[in-house]
Amino acid sequence: MKPPPTKKARPAVHTADSVRQIVAQAMLSDDAACATLLESVVGFEKEILDGLIVVLKTFSASKVTLNDPITKVLRKYFALIGVETATERYKQFHDCILNNLGTEYVSNFVSMICCLLRFCNILRYDKLRQEVVSSFPTVIRMLWKNNSRGEACSSARLFVELLLCMECYHGQEYCSDIWFERVLTKEMERFPFFAAVSAIMSSRERNEEIVSLSSLQELNDGHEHVSLRLQMNDLLLSHLSSFCSRCSVEQMRTFVEFLLRHSLAENSLAKVMEKLRDSSKAITNNVMDLLIADTIINLSVEQISAMNKEFDPSIFSSLDTSCNIHTLEQQQTSHSDEISKKFGACLSRILKMKPPSRKEVTEILDSLVSAYCSLPLHLAPPHFMPKYLIFSILFSNIFQSIGNKIFASCLGVIEKLTRGIRILPLKTALLRKLCDSWLVFVEESSVSGFCRDIANALSGIFALSRSDTASKLCPALDILENFNQETCSRSKTVSLYILFASTDWEKLAEDKKENAAVLEKIRSHYASMLSSVNWKDSESMQCCSEQCSLILSCWDSVPRSVRPVLMKSLINRKDVKILRKLTTRIIEGKVEAGKILMKEAFDFHLKYIPLLSEGQHSLDDVLDYNSLVIMLRAGISVDVALTQMSTEKVKDILSLCLSNEKVADEMLNLVELLISSKLKDVEDELLVSLSVIYEKCAGEYHAKLLSAAAQALEMYGHTEKERDVVSLCFSMLSVLKIIGSNFDRIRSVQRVLDSAMRYAHPSVNNDQCSVFAQLFIKVFKAVQEFITSGIGKAEEVDELVHGLNSIAHALTLHKIYYTRIVGTIISAVICQVNELEFVMYKLHSISDKHNASMLATNLPPSERLQYKRLFSTLKRSKKLVT
Known part of the structure; x- marks a missing residue:
């Protein structure tokens, strides 16, 4: 110290x-x-x-x-x-x-x-x-x-x-x-601030409302340090959990409304919402989220009423009858059919509203709806969800054409809410009208990415109308009857996805004979969609990439228990051929596709093509060196695919890696994945490829190369190949120049040395002891230069010092092998750097058991005096460690 x-x-x-x-x-x-x-x-x-x-x-x-x-x-x-x-x-x-x-x-x-x-x-x-x-x-x-x-x-x-x-x-x-x-x-007790403070000091819960909203609104907004509004706002936010345990629900509703109205006036709603969420973490139930949501809804209704004079907020009050925040328990006063009628009436009025323009929507409404979408409404009690769902639809219709980000957030809220509602049957006409309005937006919108969001939201809404009757097992089947065109349009693709995601497949598969007509319609629609995809034309495929992604991913919504049987019955050989060629062209890179489509095509080909083709086509027919590199560049994991490839295919890929004159990061990344897959049948080929790649690099730095070396040491440690791998990695590090100003290079070398001592220490200690010591000296000096130059960040210095400490600690665990050469190591690295005191202490503890003279006599004369001066510092660091 x-x-x-x-x-x-x-x-x-x-x-x-x-x-x-x-x-x-x-x-x-x-x-x-x-x-x-x-x-x-x-x-x-x-x-x-x-x-x-x-x-x-x-x-x-x-x-x-x-x-x-x-x-x-x-x-x-x-x-x-x-x-x-x-x-x-x-x-x-x-x-x-x-x-x-x-x-x-x-x-x-x-x-x-x-x-x-x-x-x-x-x-x-x-x-x-x-x-x-x-x-x-x-x-x-x-x-x-x-x-x-x-x-x-x-x-x-x-x-x-x-x-x-x-x-x-x-x-x-x-x-x-x-x-x-x-x-x-x-007199003071009647003042709002003192009444609120008194509630904190009181040990009992008050059911009455002690502070009214009107009295809070009358607080003056004077100087910053004496502003009563600011003080009241800060008091409520700081002691929110105490108020929740001592005040009634109506009183908390008043406090929340005051906070939100004040934040809107100060243009600080986002900060207040963040503080409210942090404060509500100490509350066991979600009553605060419900109060915040209800208050935001009321404030938003005020803004919408001022924006649209024809808007009648009273139509939404009927949904409040089934909500009781006081008990947070579901009330049985309203039957599900009655709630469905009220919900349908509200939805009908919303669909009749004229969408506003950008100028008509205020910034306050933008802020309120953004705050509303940030709440965890899907965790609310089930009987609250219809109310929140209808307002989410209202907000999405308002921001459908003017606020892409808010509209997407509303769609996410709708999707989550529909998962929590068990059943909410709606009229087919209403569902079709809602679906048509959003599908028109899908076709007209120039922004990509909305197709999947709208499809997920509408799928959840349609799924609420499912029942045990044959006509209601697939409630979205009727909407596809409107699409007779043979083009792969966005709206048609979204409709197909809704059809798959909202169908009760398990009950549909229980009696195929009775539901044969429904299954035939679904098969016909899917076949029609596949036939409309022009998979031979690259430009056409690039334009409809989002539609192709939905076509490939719609099968994921079918339960796994019935998915294989239904896929074989709904997809014929012609469709299998189209799907195989479509996914193959995407995987091989013949079509410019984004990461989402590439992942969907890769997953579909990996999971379903072998099933549908009954083993006639394997991954070896599609995956090669180029396709794997394309997948890796897109950031798609290919670990599972590598384990399913044949040994001959892996050898071909390795031979292609060796044939390239330049060492690319994709090649090194692929070799590292092959090593981590533990392919025992190609161990020799992998080691040969590593040695050839090392020779090609010839002292050049490649981050992926060092990462592959560390991975090889981990995979081949304690095996017959351990000695060869250690010799190979250390020979590569011996000719590598470690620059003291390059953080990434130093850290990569540290990882290789740490993996060597952690997983392959028998070969290191018995055969490469002196080589390891020289590499440790190189890394130590590089870290010392990095620290003394002051060019790195504090976090980088800490990471390098921690890596060096880990290696030094590994030396102490195997100190019997390094006792004779520790003097050479210390004489080469001895320095007076505070961050490296622990490393010096670890090296010192290997040999002389804290006796300064014993180790000092083994050092060269130039370092002997310097070590004796440093010994007192090492003794202090010993106390710090123990």
């Missing part, structure tokens, strides 16, 4: 008057200038505070404020003063407040006394705590009596928090009595 820094005597160049002048100038300056001025009087904190008191008696709170640099100085000073000084300062501020009551200067001293009580060790100072408890209630009452409402509220909150801390840490049960008997008056 390092000794504490010696204290420097403060320069005696400032007098009390000069410090006072600097403080006055700093108070009138901005933060940067204020910090610069205060740096010139470091060490004069007492004089700064005295000067600040004098200045605050002449400047009103409207002219100056305690900015951040001054507050920082006060925090440090108040945190260091003792009980006597703190008590004297408290009495001084107390007298200043009482002497300046009714003046414009009282706010300054209230801020000072609050700063003192927040940052001094008041819980440890019994004398100061007793003084505050006895005299501070008088300050609060006098401030209230002299109409200093903002100052009285800030002082009252600080005093309440102090009382709560005393009750928690000192077990004093009379704290609430102090508040209600010595602070609170009947």
Whole structure:
């Protein structure tokens, strides 16, 4: 451990008057200038505070404020003063407040006394705590009596928090009595802020509403430090969990509405929502999320009513009858058919609304709907979900053509909500009308990516109308009757996906004879869709890539238990041929496709083509070196495919790797994957390919090459090939130049050495001991250069030091092999770098058991004296470790 820094005597160049002048100038300056001025009087904190008191008696709170640099100085000073000084300062501020009551200067001293009580060790100072408890209630009452409402509220909150801390840490049960008997008056109790603070101090739950929304709205919005609105807002956000446990649901609804309305006025809804979510984590149930959602809905309805005069918000009130936030239990007052009728009536009115233009939608509505979509509404009780679902549809229709991001968020909320609703049967006409409006948007929209979102949302809505009757097992079948064209349009593809995702396949497969007509229609629609895909034309395929992705992924919505049987019955040989050629062209890169389509094609070919072709086609027919490289470039995992490839195919891929003159990252990545797949049949070929690649690199740095080396050491450790792999990797590292300014290169070499000691230490210790020591010296010097140059970030330095510590610790685990050469290692790496003390201690502990002279005699003369001087530091680091 390092000794504490010696204290420097403060320069005696400032007098009390000069410090006072600097403080006055700093108070009138901005933060940067204020910090610069205060740096010139470091060490004069007492004089700064005295000067600040004098200045605050002449400047009103409207002219100056305690900015951040001054507050920082006060925090440090108040945190260091003792009980006597703190008590004297408290009495001084107390007298200043009482002497300046009714003046414009009282706010300054209230801020000072609050700063003192927040940052001094008041819980440890019994004398100061007793003084505050006895005299501070008088300050609060006098401030209230002299109409200093903002100052009285800030002082009252600080005093309440102090009382709560005393009750928690000192077990004093009379704290609430102090508040209600010595602070609170009947007039103060009627004030919203004091009523809310009293609710925190109360130990019982109040069912009545103690603070009304109108009284909260009447709070003045004055100066920043005394604004009652800001103080009330901060109080509610800071103690939200306490209010939830002590206030009624209606009272919490009032508080939430006040917070949201205030944040909308201040344009800070996103910050308030983040604080609300953080505060609600301490609450066991999700009542806060429900209250926030209901409040956002009410505020949004106000905005929509002002935007559209024909909008009638009363139609949505019927869905509230089945919701009871008080108990959070499902009520049986409304039957599911009745809820479906109410939901259908609301949906019908929404579909009749004229979509607004961008100018008509306010920024407030944008913020509200964005906040609404961020709530975990899918975790709400089931009987709340129809209400949230209908409003999600309302919001999605409003932002359908004007807000792509918000529209996509609404679709995500709809998809999640439909998963939580068991059944909500709707009329076919309503479903078709909703589907038509969104499908028209799909065709007209120039933004890609909406097809899948709309398909998932509509699939969930259609699935709510499923029942055991044959006609309702596939509720979306009728919508495909409108598409007779032979083109692969977006709307037709989305409709097909909805058909697959909303069908009850398990019940449909139970009796194929009875449901033969339905299955035949589905087969006909799927075959028609496949035939409309022009898989031979690359340009056409590129234009309909999103549609192809939906066609390939729609089978994932079929349950696994019935998927193989249904696929064989619904896909004939002609369709299998189309699907195989379609996926093959995408995998081989003959069609320019995005990552999503490539992944869908690869997964479909991997999972379903062998099943549908009954073993006539294997992966070896499609996958080769080029197709694997294309998959890896797109970021698609091919680990499963490599394990299913034949040995001959793997050998062909390796031979192609060796035939390339240039070593590309894709080649190295592929070799690394082949190594990690543990393909025992091609071990020799893999080692040959590694050796050839190493020879081609000839000392050049490749991150993937070192990663493949580390992977090879891990896979072939404790096997017959271990010695060959270690020799191969160490020979490669021996000719590699390690640059001390390159973080990635140093870290990659560290990983190889760490893997060697972790997985292949028998071969390292018995055959490559001296080589490993030389490599360790190279890495140590590179890390030392990286640290001393100061070019890296602190996180990078920590990672390199940790990697070096890990290797040094591995040496100590096998120290019997390194006792004779540790002197050579230390003589080469000895340095006085604080970050490397632990490594030096580990090396030192291998040989001489903490005897400086024994190891020093084994060192060359030039390093002997340097090591003896370093020995005291090593002894201190030993205490730190043990």
